[in-house]
Amino acid sequence: MVKAIRMYRTGGPEVMAYEDVELGTPGPGEILVRHHACGLNFIDVYFRTGLYPQELPAGLGMEAAGVIEQVGPDVNGLQVGDRVAYAARPNGAYAEARVMPAAHVVRLPEGISFETAAAMMLQGLTVQYLFHRTFHLQGGETILFHAAAGGVGLIACQWARAMGVQMIGTVGSDDKAELAKAHGCAHVINYNKENFVDRVREITDGKGVPVVYDSIGQQTFKGSLDCLSPLGMMVSFGNASGPVPDFSLSELASRGSLFITRPSLLHYTAQRADLEHMAAQLFSMVQGGKIKIDVRQRYALADVAQAHRELEARKTTGSSLIIP
Template identity: 55%
Template sequence: MTLTCEIRRNGGPDVLEWIDTEPGEPGPGEVRIRHHAVGLNYIDIYHRTGLYPLSLPSGIGLEAAGEITAIGDGVTDLAIGDRVAYASAPLGAYAEERLMPADRVVPLPDAVDARSAAALMLKGLTAHFLLFRTFAIQPGQRVLVHAAAGGVGYLLCTWATHLGATVIGTAGSREKAAIAREAGCAEVIQYRDGNIATQVRRAAGKRGVDVVYDGVGAATFQDSLDSLAPLGMMVSFGNASGPVPAFEPSELARRGSLFFTRPSLLDYTRERQDLLDGASALFDAVEAGILSARIGQEFPLPEAARAHRALEARKTTGASLLIPD
């Protein structure tokens, strides 16, 4: 038997229920994984609250790392004992052991341990497609990253700086501003100071920034648009403060023929080769010392509700992990 988290209704952290289940034997194209570390992500809260509707009851969690304990028919590129990680549906990472489709699982290089992989997979793959595919960063470009001290934000700032961009970050406190500077931000703006777009243009130049990476949503949407240069791109990849408001497409034209996109990791890793290529680039950046797994806090797996409360209250920095016994 294995301890597994289940959601039977949407709501607060108290809806997370722990049950004993039998993961069973993997079917064709599946592997069974014993988790060593589970990643906590804001999308887990969206699933729990119903912002992203699920068919209930449902498991929860998209990211984990561990060891393969069994393989099903047709799986040829993975073996029992392999160290692996994933950041993908089907939901159910909040578990000690589970079944996963083999084509969603990637092997780990020797230089990346399970905790680092569970902290990096979803956030790192997200940072990769945002920086290299959604808007391919070029040296000298100006970039605005909201929540620069957060899990994805920190990686975006670090990687974009390495690529030669000038990065401006936003943060919610003096402590988080210091973390954003560690990530390579040339300038950090605190939300409480107000007039974010004015400060961005003061730091980046009157023209504005070439791209905004915004995982905050409603609270920063207007400032994001106000910060963009003509032909700039608004990349809205999260809703931490709620979904962005409805707006007229003509608003983009009025502001200088702006681009707007709402990308998803699922679409950028739908093909297995894209998943493997993204993971390879991520792990290469870790091995080269460009990126690191900045783990801010760890919680025992059964204390996922406490972890959710901390994440929602913005009391976390970097990545958060759930650790099975």
């Protein structure tokens, strides 16, 4: 038996039960991982509330790092004692240990700690595909990235700087603005003080940006479209303020034949070769010092409800961890 978070219904933070769970043994293609640190991400809130449906009862959490304690049949390239990390479904990372498919984990290089890995896998792999696959940045572009002081945002600030990309970031407070600047964001807009559409137009001399990365959703969607230059791409990859409202496709035409996409990390990492390539690039950026993972909050597994409340209230900055 191990301690884990289980959900029997969707709703507020109170629906997460901290309880004993039968662990079982790995079957074919599976491993047992003992977690040393687990990631806390806003997507976990979407699953908890039911915005992203899943079969119940269910675990929660997509990201963790730890050590392999058991290996099932038909597992190649992994062995007991390996340090590993992952960002994958099905949910279940909020736990002391779990049995899971071996295909979802990657070996963790020496020099990258469990806490760093657990704080960067989902967020770092997200930035990798956003910048290198969803819209392939070449360097020299000016882009708009919402929530620049969050976990994904701070990694994006650093990755953009390393690529020679000028990032305009939005934040909700002056403290968060300073944090984004310190991590390499070229221009920071406090949307509680300034109209971000007007500021983007001012920064770009009225041209707009070729791509907007928007994880806020409802509150920023229409404004994000207004920030794009003709033929620009709207990348909607989250809904922190609520789902994107319905809109007419003609709005894309009227704003200059815009493109829009709603990507998901799981589709980009579905092929093992893609996962390994993306992880290797992320590890290289971290080991080379181009990206530093900023862990600013740590919560005990038993205090996960508090963690979710603070996450939803936007009281957190940088990355957050749950320590089993």
